[in-house]
Amino acid sequence: MFDKIYFLINNPVIEPLGVMQLIASLKKEGHDIGIIRVDKEDPFAILNEDNFILLYSVITGSHKYFANLNYRLKYLHGKGRLFSIFGGPHPTYFPQYINEQGIDAICRGEADESLPYLINQIKKGYYYDNSKSFWFKLDDGIIKNETYPLCQDLDKLPFADRELLYQNKSNRDNPIKNFMASLGCLYNCSYCFNCSFKQLYKGQKTLRWHSPEYLIDEILQVKKKYPLKLIFFQDDMFAFKPAWLNNFLSLYSQKINLPFHCQLRVESINKDTLQSLQQAGCSSVTFAIETANSFIRQKLLRRNMTNEQMVTTAKLCHKIGLKFRTENMIGLPGETKKDIYETLKLNIKCKPTLGWCSIYQPYPGTDLSRYTSSIGLIDKDIDQIKDNFFESTVLKFPKKHRRFINNIQKFFSTIVRYPWVLPIIKIIIKIPENRFFYRFSNWHRQKSYNKKLYSIKRRNNDIRI
Numbered sequence: 001m002f003d004k005i006y007f008l009i010n011n012p013v014i015e016p017l018g019v020m021q022l023i024a025s026l027k028k029e030g031h032d033i034g035i036i037r038v039d040k041e042d043p044f045a046i047l048n049e050d051n052f053i054l055l056y057s058v059i060t061g062s063h064k065y066f067a068n069l070n071y072r073l074k075y076l077h078g079k080g081r082l083f084s085i086f087g088g089p090h091p092t093y094f095p096q097y098i099n100e101q102g103i104d105a106i107c108r109g110e111a112d113e114s115l116p117y118l119i120n121q122i123k124k125g126y127y128y129d130n131s132k133s134f135w136f137k138l139d140d141g142i143i144k145n146e147t148y149p150l151c152q153d154l155d156k157l158p159f160a161d162r163e164l165l166y167q168n169k170s171n172r173d174n175p176i177k178n179f180m181a182s183l184g185c186l187y188n189c190s191y192c193f194n195c196s197f198k199q200l201y202k203g204q205k206t207l208r209w210h211s212p213e214y215l216i217d218e219i220l221q222v223k224k225k226y227p228l229k230l231i232f233f234q235d236d237m238f239a240f241k242p243a244w245l246n247n248f249l250s251l252y253s254q255k256i257n258l259p260f261h262c263q264l265r266v267e268s269i270n271k272d273t274l275q276s277l278q279q280a281g282c283s284s285v286t287f288a289i290e291t292a293n294s295f296i297r298q299k300l301l302r303r304n305m306t307n308e309q310m311v312t313t314a315k316l317c318h319k320i321g322l323k324f325r326t327e328n329m330i331g332l333p334g335e336t337k338k339d340i341y342e343t344l345k346l347n348i349k350c351k352p353t354l355g356w357c358s359i360y361q362p363y364p365g366t367d368l369s370r371y372t373s374s375i376g377l378i379d380k381d382i383d384q385i386k387d388n389f390f391e392s393t394v395l396k397f398p399k400k401h402r403r404f405i406n407n408i409q410k411f412f413s414t415i416v417r418y419p420w421v422l423p424i425i426k427i428i429i430k431i432p433e434n435r436f437f438y439r440f441s442n443w444h445r446q447k448s449y450n451k452k453l454y455s456i457k458r459r460n461n462d463i464r465i
Contacts, residue, residue, distance in 0.1 A: 002051045002052060002053050002081075002083065002122065002123060003032075003050040003051050003052060004032050004033070004034060004050070004052055004053075005026065005031055005032065005033040005034070005052070005053045005054075005055060005119065006033070006034050006035065006036050006043075006046075006047070006052055006053070006054055006055065007019055007022075007023065007033070007034070007035050007036070007055045007056075007057070008035075008036045008038055008043060008054060008055070008056055008066070008069070008070075009035060009036070009037060009038070009057070010037070010038050010039050010062065010065070010066075011037075011039040012037075012165065012171065014178065015162070015165065015171070015177065015178040016057065016165070017160050017178055017179075017180055017234065018057060018088075019057050020160035020161050020162055020164075020165060021112060021157065021158075021160045021161075022055075022057075022111060022112065022115055023035075023160075023161040023164060024157075024158040024159060024160055024161035025112050025113070025115065025116050025157065025158060026115065026116055026119060027158075027161060028116070028158050029116045029119070029120060031116075031119055031123070033164075034164060035164040035165060035167075037168060038069065040168070043069070043073060044072075044073065047073060047082065051081040051082070051083075052081075052082055052083075053082075053083050053084075053085065053119065053122065054070065054073070054082055054083070054084045054085070055084075055085050055087070055115075056070065056084070056085070056086045056087070056088070057087055057088035058086055058087070058088040058089070058090045058091060058097075059088060059089050059090055059387070060089060060090045060093075060094065060361075060363050060364060060385050061361070061385050061387030061388065062090075062387045063090045063094075063097060065387070066086070067086075067097070067100040067101075067102065067103065070082075070084050070086075070102045070103065071100075071101050071102035073102075074102045075101075075102060083104050083105075083122065084102060084103055084104050084105070085104065085105045085106070085107060085115075085118075085134070086098075086103055086105070086106045086107070087106065087107035087111055087115075089193055089363075090364075091106035091107065091108065092107070092108045092109055092193075092197075092200070092365075093193055093196050093363075093364055093365030093366075094364045094365060095108060095135060095144075098135050098137050098142060099137075099142075103137065104136065104137055105118075105134050105135060105136045105137070106134065106135050107133050107134050108133055108134075108135065108147055108200065109133055109147045109148070109150075109197070109200055109201065110133075110148075110150060110151065110183075111133060111148075112151055112157055113148060113151055114131065114132055114133040114134065114148035117131060117148075118131040118134055129143045129145075130143075130145060131145060132145050132146055132147060132148035133145065133146075133147045133148040147200060147201065149201075149204060150201050150204050150205070150206065150208070151208070152204075152205060152208060154182075154183065154208050154209065154210045154214070155210055155211050155214045159217075159218045159221060160218070162177075162222065162226070166226060172226060172227070173227050174227075175227055175228065175229035175230060176229070176230045176231070176232050176454065177222055177226065177228050177230075177231060177232070178231075178232050178233075178234050179215065179218060179219060179222075179231060179232070179233055179234070180210075180233065180234050180235055181209060181210055181215050181233060181235050181238060181244075181248070182207065182208060182209045182210065182235050182237075182238075183206075183207070183208050184197075184206040184207035184208055185206075185207060185236045185237060186207055186237065186240065187236075187237070187265070187302075187303075188302055189301055189302055189303055190300065190301055190302045190366065190367040190368040190371070191301060191329075191360065191363070191366055191367075191368040191369075192366060193363065193365060193366060194206075195366070195367055196365045196366065209241065209244060212244065212247045212248035212251050213251070215248065216248070216251045216252065216255055216256065219231065219256055220255060220256070223256070223258070228258065229258065229259075230258065230259050230260065230261065230283070230454055231256070231258055231259075231260040231261070232260070232261045232262075233260060233261065233262040233263070234263075235262065235263060236263060237263065237264070237265050237268065238262035238263055238264065239262065239264055239268070239269055239273050239277060240265075240268055242273075245273070245276070246276070249276055249277070249279075249280035250280075252280050252281065253279075253280045253281065256281070257281065258281060259281050259282070259283035259284075260281055260282055260283065261282070261283065261284045261285065261286070261453075261454070262277070262282060262285055262286075263285070263286045263287070264285050264286065264287045264313075265287065265288075265305070266287050266305050266309045266310055266312075266313040267304065267305045267309060269313065271316050271320075274313075274316050274317065274320050274322060275320055277322070278320050278321060278322055282322065283322070283323060283454075284322060284323035284324060284325065284353065284453050284454065285317065285322055285323075285324045285325075286324065286325040286326075286327060286356075287310075287313060287324065287325075287326065287327070288303070288326070288327040288328075289310050289326045289327065289328050289343065289346060289347065289350070290303060290327065290328055290329045290343075291328070291329065291330075291332060291335065291339060291343050292307060292339065292342040292343040292345065292346040293335065293339045293342065293343075294306065294307065296332055296334060296335060296339065300332070300333070300334060300368065300371075301332075301368070302367075307346055310326075310346065310350060311346075311349060311350060314326075314349075314350035314351065314352065318351065323353040323452070323453055324352050324353055325352055325353060325354040325355075325356050325453055326347055326350060326352040326354075326355050326356060326416075327356050327357075327358070328343055328347065328355065328356065328357040328358070328412065329357070329358050329359070329360050329389075330343065330357060330358075330359060330360065330405055330408070330409055330412070331359045331360040331393040331395060331397075331405040331409075332360050333360075333368075333371065333372045333375060333377050333395065337401070337404060340404075340405070340408060344412065344415055344416065344422070347416045348415075348416055348419045352416065353448070353452045353453045354413060354416075354417075354445070354448040354449070354452060354453050355412060355413045355415075355416030355417065356413060356445070357409050357412035357413060358389035358390060358409070359389050359390065359391070359392065359393050359405060359406070359409050360389070360393065360395070361385050361389050361394065362377075362378050362385065362394070362395070363385065364385075372395065376396065377395045377396050377397070378394065378395055378396065379396075390409070390438070390441065390442075391406075391438065392405075392406045392433065393405050393406060403429070403430075403432065403433060404429060406433045407428075407429035407431070407433060407437060408425070408429055409441070410437040410438060410440060410441035411425045411428070411429065411437070411440075411441070413441070413444055413445055413448060414444050417448070
């Protein structure tokens with residue numbers, strides 16, 4: 001019999017809505033569940049002689065860290081009995097992860113309904129290895145179950161449980177709180193997991209929405225209990241369904257009356273949409289440029305928008321009074337030094353509040369990762385992939401080009417904000433990569449968030465989205 005369930009998480013600066021949703025679903029079933037912040041707490045001290053179920057939500061890049069932590073807890077700690085279940089993007093798209101020592105089970109895909117069922121089976125002492133969406137490692141092999149059907153009525157799910165995360169004061173007092181109106185995405189960008197996700201749930205509707213009323217009620221609950229000055233909608237494409245959006249914005253204006261930030265796609269919005277957002281309280285938006293090279297963006301990344309659409313959307317934002325962040329990605333296969341400078345020029349022309357830039361990471365299970373591997377730019381070993389996309393490229397570029405990519409990324413947002421520094425930066429980035437560049441990049445990005453994009457004061461001056 002297991003005494004308690006713990007989610008083990010590491011430094012959740014951005015609220016882990018998926019984890020909080022699962023906590024809510026488990027609590028609804030009456031389970032005793034907690035969070036262990038491994039960046040602040042000692043799991044070896046907490047997980048003593050009792051028996052526990054350990055839950056991990058793992059992205060590629062953090063997968064080795066959590067597998068090693070779990071192994072040490074199970075076999076080196078030597079106290080009690082631990083049953084470990086790993087979910088999240090990495091085990092979903094790289095299920096061989098179950099072969100790591102110490103991992104008892106993995107979950108592929110969403111678990112809002114399948115995880116509570118599995119935990120009920122385990123705690124009742126029933127035979128559980130036929131639970132859908134889960135793979136189990138037994139003495140005589142691995143059992144691979146089919147996926148549990150996607151939840152189509154999102155409104156029947158409980159609100160994400162924030163109580164455990166907000167026991168940490170820095171998370172509770174962050175004036176920005178995160179919400180999602182939908183799950184899934186319509187598009188098929190080659191660097192994203194969405195194509196594989198659709199294959200995993202072939203024949204099912206993968207893009208699903210909460211009702212406007214559900215979302216408003218959830219926001220009101222959080223607004224009543226916790227500090228809240230700005231709402232960040234994490235949806236990949238927030239302003240997509242016109243009828244839904246109009247209904248939601250009307251309710252939002254009446255009942256919430258707080259500034260919010262959302263993420264858009266330039267080919268699915270127009271002046272009327274932007275004005276409606278702004279009038280309802282939207283203070284800033286994000287849209288992705290990725291690259292100025294039209295061939296790479298449209299053919300390689302499968303993002304069918306034009307540079308002209310980017311510029312038009314930027315001009316509309318300026319005219320309407322919406323702050324905006326552009327998202328960019330460098331270090332792509334086939335991309336040249338000239339292409340990166342062209343991406344900088346396009347951003348400078350758009351004049352965003354923040355020109356955000358990441359370095360491409362070839363996440364497993366994506367079409368672009370397979371292509372990158374086919375042309376010999378990455379090894380099959382995915383353990384080289386970073387747990388963030390602001391540090392360095394893992395592609396096998398020539399040393400000089402690697403240095404250029406790693407260094408220009410650190411100064412990308414500065415150049416977009418102050419184009420006159422470009423000649424100086426061109427000289428500086430010839431210096432080998434170093435931690436100072438990385439620290440400067442983080443400092444400038446956070447300053448842009450705090451002082452420009454969100455303009456929300458907080459004591460520790462650290463707002464990260």
